[in-house]
Structures are given as structure tokens and as C-alpha cells.
Amino acid sequence: MPEYKAPLRDMRFLIDHVFDFHAHYLALGATDASPDMVGAILEEGAKFCEQVLSPLNRSGDEEGCHFDNGVVTTPQGFKQAFAQYVEGGWHGLAADPAYGGQGLPLSLGLVISEMIGSSNTSWGMYPGLTHGAMSAIHAHGTEEQKNTYLRKLTEGRWTGTMCLTEAHCGTDLGIIKTRAVPRADGSYGITGSKIFISAGEHDMSENIVHLVLAKLPDAPAGTKGISLFIVPKFLPDAAGDAGGRNGVHCGSIEHKMGIKASATCVLNFDDAQGFLIGEANKGLNCMFTMMNHARLGTGMQGLCLGETSFQGAVRYANDRLQMRALTGPKAPDKVADPIIVHPDVRRMLLTMKAFNEGNRALTYFTAQWLDVAHLSGDATQRQDAEDLLAFLTPICKAFMTETGLEVTNHGMQVFGGHGFIREWGMEQLVRDCRIAPIYEGTNGIQALDLLGRKVLGSQGKLLRGFTKIVHKFCAANAGHPQLKEYVAQLDGLNRQWGELTTQVGMAAMKNPDEVGAAALDYLMYSGYIILAYLWLRMALVAQAQLADGSGDAEYCQGKLATCEFYFKRLLPRTTTHRAAVEAGSECLMRLPAELFAL
């Protein structure tokens, strides 16, 4: 297994310099997140992830979860690690102090989430889903519900789930069959079967709080007739502790390609007692309020697994001796040169590095806007942040998972035949990553959300909110002595982005299929431009630090070389994505469905 070391230097470069988290936190009044506090949290988080979670990653994959007559046991060490995590105060880090949390900004929680996801993605699903449930209850629960459930969840004594998918529907939640029948006491009897429920049953907590989408008897058809319910595994007793067993049971766990240590459950609800949360028939809206956060988290899995894969691949490429450099021996005292001398191996490593560091910058950039949306006292600022998040979120989810999958595949390839062998751990990263483009809304759905709902749905306003930022940035740096060429390249693409959008928008007015035909390529095209902007922001800082001698010169050289690589070898992919967008829908729609396979 590649040993994981939290990339603290890169994290600090973004936090301290590129995005100046300290000024950002001060501006939002998040004074608890002082530089000292941030530093301590990074150090301690790294220790926990490196020393506790990382060693359980391979063994968790090999052992998987156990299912026995409704009881799910997580792999050895998982439960103890969760106890340590809770005891260390990590669980409530970014939670509301009113219910036992520490009230630090979400962005800081996400930095820790990256470390968790890199060291053990499967394990991270358990607290991850709990955080999702906490957000929902925080946003939509009554004061009583918050006191009953949110406190226990924040303490980490209870965990949470999100129960959306059913066997016949995932994307199309309008057709769910789970029913909620009102009871005399104001609660509801929930009946139905949910599948793909992460952390749906396990042995890590005293109780599990399910958030369940179901339909009331008189609900309108489709997505406007879905309500959200709290359905605890054990009903709270008079003291607020886990009491009587509720009518929800785990029917089985899935056998999956990856994230095998994450229990993916079939949950059967048999007239289980549930409590409406939020308004009746507004359940999907409740779910969507936490979607930005959850989708960013899923997107980050691409970054997390990519980072671990990169660390393994760089180490291997420096150790593995094979063939001589084309320009002559570089390690003449050895039997062969380390494979990092070969340009094609470097192509893979630099692709990994450019995506990882770019995706990390995208995560931090987005996380800051999440902070603003949550913490700013200024309503206009909050709305601007929400707009930007609406635009960035589907890109974060899809672009980071697509590129993360590419990265983990490169990492495996660097290892040659050894990459295919389980003991080396590189193939697990590919398998674990492969779910990320699928769940939390497939990347195809993200792309439709971006182009259809967000960009065209706002008549381009949400796009312009971002291209304006890029435009200003380019104008301010057009004369930069070392980077002006890249600035010009970005500026050109930024203009083209608007034009391409107009073009698709015009076509879509005549034929709605144009949106679906363009969507995925449009999203990837957008992602590459956004990463170019972020790479330039990093390069500017690195260049400045080199010039004034304030930074680590070697580290800054690495940033500049990787930026160059990104602009020369990865950003040109926009050309192909643009061509695909411009190809239009006809070549996709012409063939009758029954003629696809003959």
C-alpha cells in the first residue's frame, strides 16, 4: 500500500498564500480559526490519518464488511478508529456549537476530509454520511429534532445516512415507491425498500439516524410529492438515548468493485416510525440544500485517491530501475536508471501532479465560497456565493472524479505489472475511485445540471459570474513578465467559453437534445479552463515568492514547471471537448434505439 503522507506543504501554500484563509476567516468573523489553530489542526489531522486510518485501508479492502442476518460488522480496526476520531474531537469540528460542535469553518473541515479520503476512502464514508445527515437536520429540523438527533450525531455517538435510491430509481427520484402513512401521534409509518445506502448498517455507533425520502398518501406525482423523514434505527427513549428497535432492517450488503469496507446496504422499512423533517412534499428541496457540500465531497474523492496514487507512483518511479534514459545513463553505477528518467513516465506523473494540485486548488477555492454562503453577514455576498457554488458544484463533482479516475489509472500504469497486483495497493485506488463518477448524481447528470439548469437556466448569468472573475484576473496580469503567455491563453479561452455557451444556447432553443448532447463535454471543457485559472493563480504566487526569496525555491520551481505542463499538455484538451460540443446532437440521435445492436 502506498504510504500516505498528508501534503501539508501544498495545503499550506494554498491556505497561507494563494487563498489567504486567515484574512478570509477574519473577514467572516471566524476568529476561532486562527493561524495557530489552523496549523495545529492540520498537524494533528495529518497524524491521525497517517497513523490510524491509512494502515486500515488495505486490510479493510481485503476483509470487506460482514453481513450476518441483518447485522453488519465493519473490518477490523474500523470501529476503534471511529472511536478515536470521535474522542479526538474531529467529528464536530465544523458543526454548530449550539448543538455541541466546535463551529470551525466548513473549509477547514474539508481540508481534514481530504486527508481522511486519501488515507481511507471507505472509512471516510461513515463520518461523511453522518455530516450529510447533520446538515439536513440543521437546515430543516425543528428545535426538538435538533436537540434529539443533531447533538448525538455531532457527538459521534450516533451516525446518519441518506436513503434516496430504490431498485427501480436512482436519478429519477420522482418515481420512488416508499410510502409514509400518518399516524395518530403525528409521526409516520414508513414502508418500502431502499438500496445503495452507505453506512446503512454497521457496528460503529450506538444508533443510526436514517433520512428517508418517501411519499405521503395524498402526495402529488413526481418530484413535487416527496417528503423527508427521520427514521432512527433505535427510537430515542425518555432520556434521549437509543431505545426500542424501530422497523428498519438491513436486508443485505452489496458486493462491489471497490470501497469494499464501506457497507452499502439494502434497507427494508416495515412500518418503521418516522418523523417528518421540513415541509411535507418538499423533501427533495431539503435534500438539495446540502447537495453543494455533498457533491463537493464526492468530487474530492477524485483528489483524495489521486493524491495517494501520486505519492505511490513518484516513490516507485524513483526506486524502480529499468532501462536507460534515451539521452544516456543517469545512474551509471546501477543496473539501470530509475524509471522517472523516461519522458513517458514523467508524462504520467506530471498529469497526476497537475490534476491533483489543480483539483486541490479548486476544492479550496470552492470551500471558501461555501464559508461565505454560510457565514457572511451580508446577504448580497451570500447570494453571490450561492450563485458561484451553484455553478462550481457540478464541475467539482464531475471534473474532479473524471480526472481523479484518470490519475489513479496513471498511478497504476507507472507500476507496470505490479500495479495490477493487489498487494501493491495501486489498483485499489482505481477501484475505490471508480464509484465517484457514478454516485451522488452521475457525471452525466452533473453535466445536465451545469449546462441546462445552471448556465442556460440562468441565461448565462451564473457563467458570467465566473468568467468575470477570470477576465479581471487576466486584465490585471496581462503584462506579467514570466506568465503573460499563459494569461493570454486563459483570456482567449475565457472569451471562447462565453461564445460556445451562446452557440449551444441558441441551438438548444430549437432542440432541447442539444443540451444533453453537449453537456458532458461542456462540463469538462469548463473544468479545464477553471483549472487553468487556478494554476495561474498558484504560479503567480510561486513566481512572486521566487522573486522575493520568501518561499521554498524548490517547491516554487515545481509549481511553475507543473503549471507549464498543464498549459502545454493538458489545457489543449479543451479543443477536443469544444469540437464535441459543436458536433451537435444529430449524430447522437439519428440512430433508432433498436438499431444500436443487431
Add this chain to the structure above:
Amino acid sequence: MPEYKAPLRDMRFLIDHVFDFHAHYLALGATDASPDMVGAILEEGAKFCEQVLSPLNRSGDEEGCHFDNGVVTTPQGFKQAFAQYVEGGWHGLAADPAYGGQGLPLSLGLVISEMIGSSNTSWGMYPGLTHGAMSAIHAHGTEEQKNTYLRKLTEGRWTGTMCLTEAHCGTDLGIIKTRAVPRADGSYGITGSKIFISAGEHDMSENIVHLVLAKLPDAPAGTKGISLFIVPKFLPDAAGDAGGRNGVHCGSIEHKMGIKASATCVLNFDDAQGFLIGEANKGLNCMFTMMNHARLGTGMQGLCLGETSFQGAVRYANDRLQMRALTGPKAPDKVADPIIVHPDVRRMLLTMKAFNEGNRALTYFTAQWLDVAHLSGDATQRQDAEDLLAFLTPICKAFMTETGLEVTNHGMQVFGGHGFIREWGMEQLVRDCRIAPIYEGTNGIQALDLLGRKVLGSQGKLLRGFTKIVHKFCAANAGHPQLKEYVAQLDGLNRQWGELTTQVGMAAMKNPDEVGAAALDYLMYSGYIILAYLWLRMALVAQAQLADGSGDAEYCQGKLATCEFYFKRLLPRTTTHRAAVEAGSECLMRLPAELFAL
């Protein structure tokens, strides 16, 4: 598991029309391969693969191989299927009649290999490796060696392996440590350890004939000091049957990401008796004589697994009901539309279809040249064929496995969450496919072989051998009423290909790293152009059949629509690969190795 049906219609379209196998066989004097015989072989081969091999694919993956104290047991049913295969006369189909084979052309054997690889890639490794060993002995063995080993291998009573890799070297065979010490009787004592030996030990045959690379005591250093030895598991007795146990034992089998039913063995040779095959110190040359065939076979795994994935995905996309078409309901009587109405799902399906059918055409095209190289009575024709094969082989291996991996990933994505679940079988195809870009020479090595050794090494001659074919084709079809636009597009790319090659060649004269920096993208760029040529050849036939009413109109429509899709949505990828080639080596080589990770 997606049920596999051999795509006989598409195969027949290529065999009967696009590539006219019948005229091709007649010209080569392969009169046994009559149209009736070919038809019967296709039908019977399909039955065997669909009914015997395909049902063992999922169970083989779940069960894997068993290792117990040197003994390897293959999954349930594998041994019986091999017996049936041998009994059905499939094993010696394309083998030399002088040693018990049926002497049919290699191209026909490859058509059957496709069906085997689609229905059960792991199982196909056992006969596949045996065919490799047969080729080596056929080309380089003495008459006695052929009578002793080749006959038994052809009969399928014995199986074979290729033992190249050692723990410290895969690509770099010049540094192998396995030693061969001459014995008084003219044989050799072989000592050393080999890893990653497919079919190295198993329960399917009476004996296993290992072809082993080793070094003689006085061997020159590097690749010019490697010899090839036959090392049978059981030494042939006086009657020629498997006799006394030789000193080669299986130390363990690997735990892998995929092809789990294929036993990947560590083989320990402890003064095992070996017999030199071919000339001393020319072992690597002996291996390379069968490389074209073996690498085409590996490339085909991308096609094979892609085909099965496509069949599963199309079926699912027609069955799965989810959301409504953007242009309004298409199945108003159902709860939702089948997902094949959505443009993005079609994008994935058509990408799969275009690569599969294009890769199949590439396989058949290349297989015909293999036939010519083997069977033609004309030495010039044979040399031309060898030249073309030298050029095409690395492209077949790398392009078909890269695109095959993309295809199987799309197939999984079409299934949404269900794609990640093992029972559906779609994720197995991804895992099984993932080894193909790695083994039999990584795709990075293929790319170096293509650009460095083949194209630039021949001063462009091997490239021109192919671009001339394309040029003539374009000239002949420049005025085609329906397809001329695509012909012009291909013609332009064909010219650009030559220019780009000259450009890289000039740069490489100054700096050898330019070859390594450009290689992978150059190979993919080349692959896309070759597939465009083959797609147009198919489209021309389909168009002609539509015009004269001779073909199946619906099938021909499918071909034309897919050709259009290929030209509009996939061929533009050449732009990005060209940009990467043109970006040069500096942005790859600048960063010192120790600064990749800080």
C-alpha cells in the same frame, strides 16, 4: 453478467464484404478455408463460446484460482471446458498440419479468439499462451523438438507458457538473472525465479511446456546475451509422454485486480533441465518473431471486453426506465423513458460501438497481413506484409487496449450504481481489461517501439507504407457523393500525419527525449487516423449495399450513423494528441526528479 452473443453479423460484414476473406484466402492458396468452412467455424465457435465459456466467466472471477503447496486448481468448469475445446478441434485450428494442426489461416483463428476473449478472457489465457509457445517452437525448434513438444501442444494435451519477467525486470529483459548452465548431455540446468507467468501452473493439461529466457555463463551483457530454453514441467519419457518431474515449481499465484481465473504464477526453477531452442544468445529475437501475433492478441482483449460490455450496456439502456427525454416522453405508457433516449447515454453507447467495430476492423485488417506474411509464396509480398505488421502491431496493442478500457468504463457508467455491483458483471469487464494496457509490453513501450524503432528508425518508410494506402483510398473516393467530406477529412489528417512525423523526427535528432515525450500521443493520434480509414471503408460498403439493396438496410444505417459519429465526435481527439506531441519534451524533463513530490 451480460449475456454474450457472438456479433456474427458484424463479423460476416467484414469477412464477406469489407475485407473479402474468400478472395484473400484463394489468393494465398488457403483453399481449405472455403466460405462454407468459414461459415461453419463461425457458427460452431459462437455456440461454444456462448454456451460453454460465457457461463463460466462470472463464477471464475468470483472463485479465482486456488493455490495449495505448489498445486494450482482452476475455477470450477474450466478444466472441462478446456477438454471440450480440445475435443471440438479448436485448439489446432490454425496450427501446422505437419504436427497435427488443421492448417487454417491465422486470421480465422483470431476471429475465434475474439469470441473466446469476449466470453471469458481469463479462460482464454490458457490456450492463448499455448499458442504463443507453439509459434516459438514452430519457428525456432529443431525437428525433434517439434515432434516432441509441438505435437502435444497442438493436440491440447500439453499447454505452454512464456517465462520472461523477473521480480526486478519486466521491460528491461537485458538484466534478467536466471542462469542456464550447460550439462554434459547437451541440455542445461536452469536456475532462477520468474514472475507473472500466465498459465504457469494449473490442472487443465497433462504437462506444461515452459519457454524460459535465461543467460548462459559466458553470455554477453544485456539483451544480446539472452537465450531461450524449453523447460517442461514433466520431462518427456521414452514414449514421448509426460514422464519424470522436472525442477520447476510454482511458488505462489498472484492476487490481482482482474483476470482472476487466470493463474498468474511465480515459477521457481531449481536446476531444472532445459533445452536450448534457437541459437544461443538469440533468445530475445526468437521471442520477438511471435510478438506481432501475441501483441495483436493482447490488443484484441480491448475489443473483446468492449464488445461484451457494449452488449450489456445496450440491453440495459433499452430496459432501464429513468427520466423523460428532453424533447418529451417517448414511452408515455411507462413510468419513465428507457435511458437510451438521453443524448449523453447515446454518447457513451456510440463511443463504445464506434471503437468496438473500428477495432474489429483493425483486427481483421491486420490479421490479413499476418496471413500474407505467413502464407504468401511471394517474398516481396511477405516483406511488405512484415513491414506493415511492424507498423500496425504496436498500434493494435496500445490503441485497442486504451480504447477498450474506455469502452468498458462507459459500459459500467451506463448502468449507474448497478455498474459498480459485482453481480451485474459490468465492473469485471473493466477489471479484466485493465491489465491489457500493461502486459505484453506496456503501452508506453509500444509507443516507443512505434515512433522510435519503427517510424523514425525506418526514416519514415514504415509510416509511408501505410499512408500510401490511405492516400490511394482517398484519391479513389474523393468524389463519393455521400462520403466525400469524410474522405477529405481523412486525406487532410493523412498528410498532417507525415508532417507531424517529420517535425518530431527533426526534433529527435537534436534531443532523443523528444521521441519519448511524443510517443504515446503520437501512437494514439495514429490510431485515430487508422480507425478513420477503416470506418470509411466500412461506410463505403454499407453505402453501396444500401444503394443496390444488397445488404440489410437497418444494419447499414447503423454503420453509417456510427461512422458519422466517429468522424464528428471521436476523430477530433487527434487535435489534442497533436498538440501534446508538438508541446515537446522540455515541459516533461525540466523538473528534477527529487522535486516531483515535496
